[in-house]
Amino acid sequence: MESEPVTTPFGRRPMSLAMLLKQRRGEAIAAGTTRNKWKLFRSVCEARAGLDVTDRALTVLDALLSFYPEDELSSERGLVVFPSNAQLSLRARGMAAATLRRQLAVLVEAGLISRKDSPNGKRYIRRNREGGIGEAYGFSLAPLLARAGEIEAIAARIAADRQMLRGMKERLTICRRDIAKLVAAAIEEAIPGDWERISSTFQVLLQRIPRAATLESIAPVLEELETIRLGIINTLESQNKIQIESTSESQIERHIQNSNPESTSESEPGLETGQEANRDPEPRAGSERREPGMAGKDGEGSRAIVRTNAGKLKSFPLGMVLQACPDIVDYGPGGTIANWRDLMMAAVVVRAMLGVSPSAYEEAASVMGPETAATVMACILQRAGHINSAGGYLRDLTQRAESSEFALGPMLMALLRTKNRFSDGPAHRPEMGTDLVQAASR
The missing domain is CATH 1.20.1270 (Substrate Binding Domain Of Dnak; Chain:A; Domain 2)
Incomplete structure (x- = not known):
């Protein structure tokens, strides 16, 4: 992508080195980079705390994205939107003009958008002879697309921290x-x-x-x-x-002084209470x-x-999980997974990539536990080519876990056996989507 000339601000707004660096950063978009604008906006909302933007600034960003004509953000189509303040205020839920200007400044300062001011400060386009956009002046969404990977990583980290915090609170x-x-x-x-x-x-x-x-x-x-x-x-x-x-x-010298022969012996400790139904x-x-x-000689001793913890499924060593599901490693921070937190961050990225809804994954984490839910996502990724709907598959496993019909161990062992079988030599590939369900239900 060729470097564009520097755009200095119109009017009394001064130019600074930071503004120049942010402009150049917005131009550094890898060739072929595209993102769905609404999925990227959701990632921005999840990463709001890490990006230092307000909820009202996100409302303005939402309005700006609505003026972009395509669903996919791409530098090849141009990334400048040019709404007037009146139209932008309407789509920002009637935000006042002064508030609108402040929130636009917040977005610029956060490096999510940049200004491309015209000679007279107005926002407009100049069309070429073919009727296309020759030159556009307004707000550029290029910084948002350039930082898409960074924003998604921040959102994944915050989501993983939120799940870990929920587990620690429990x-x-x-x-x-x-x-x-x-x-x-x-x-x-x-x-x-x-x-x-x-x-x-x-x-x-x-x-x-x-x-x-x-x-x-x-x-x-x-x-x-x-x-x-x-x-x-x-x-x-x-x-x-x-x-x-x-x-x-x-026990052999025990004597009973209670006249009721059905009662518990007086020499029995307090743990006997409430255990007669669990023999x-x-x-x-x-x-x-x-x-x-x-147990005592007569079966009624203390x-x-x-x-044990009945609320969560049994966890397995991280090394065993990575050995059974090596594909998840590529989605960890920096392409590595060193601990359970890295695995949960990678699971959030994989969840979005496979089209699993946030509600389905949060329900799985609530029922199974954050570590087990992340392990299940790693298993689903490992056999993604044999699973038609990853979201439906995860919801089915969550329902099985609620009714105590799901076991993680057989699922991991099935993947390990399959991995060893194919490493030994060519063999017939089974339908692993069905096999994993059967293994997990054992």
Whole structure:
């Protein structure tokens, strides 16, 4: 693309080196670069905090884009729009003229648009002999198209941070509930321990949680709360083991003084309450697990309960995910994926590329968990050629996960087996879209 002459501002607005650099940056558009203007505008809205623009400035940008005649932004068709202030104000929901000028200045300062002023400061076009646009004066959308990749990356990072923050808030809520109820149970059962100090520390940590929580502010608090919870659980489990050993040794000498033979023995610990309905010999997934060898001789002894997180699916090592789904690496920041945050950022980019709606992906992240949803998107990308509708496929897996019919492990193992099969030599390629559904439902 040939460099155009510098456009200095009309009237009293001064010229600066920053304005010159922004003009040249807007001209640096790679050949063949195109973007759907409304999808790019949505990315700008998602990246608003990183671009330092106001919501009213976005309203003006929306109005400017509506004056561009094509849906695809392309430098080959020209990127200058030339509406009058009156027409621009109407499409900006009746924004006042003074406010309109301020928000246009915000967009220029943010490097999303640039001014191309005419000799008299008016906005107009001059047509050539063929009837096309020979010269246009107004606002250029070239900086917006030139920064399309950067804007999409910022939007993906913010979306990944938002999902991670949502997950950390959920973990924080569960951790607060666990600590409060475990301490209350320990005090009620008279378990030895410095529970007053633990409660005081717990309340101090709660005071450190800001109302507008961020990843940086909530992460250290969550780490300390999880450490406290782990210490409480270890104390209660050690006390439970002592009671179990004591019960086993004195079981033959036990005497019952209660006149009701159906009641629980007085020597049984407090964990027996509410467990009579859970005597299954095998542990139930996502609910509770009994430690082997903890039942009494008559099957009614005390049992140590280990609770698991029933809200989210089991996660797998990041290395295993990348080995099964190597294609997702190209969409990570800088073409690499070093941690789960990078994988979630890449999943947001892949989601948009495959046409999966934001609502479908957010629902999947809410049901499965952010890490599992990102892993599922990596699996869908890996076999995208065999899946007709990525959005419908993801919604189907989300519904299966809600009804506990979805397992991530078989899906990853199916991809690993397929990868190993094709690396060993040519073979018949299966319909992996169907195979993944069947594997995930096992």
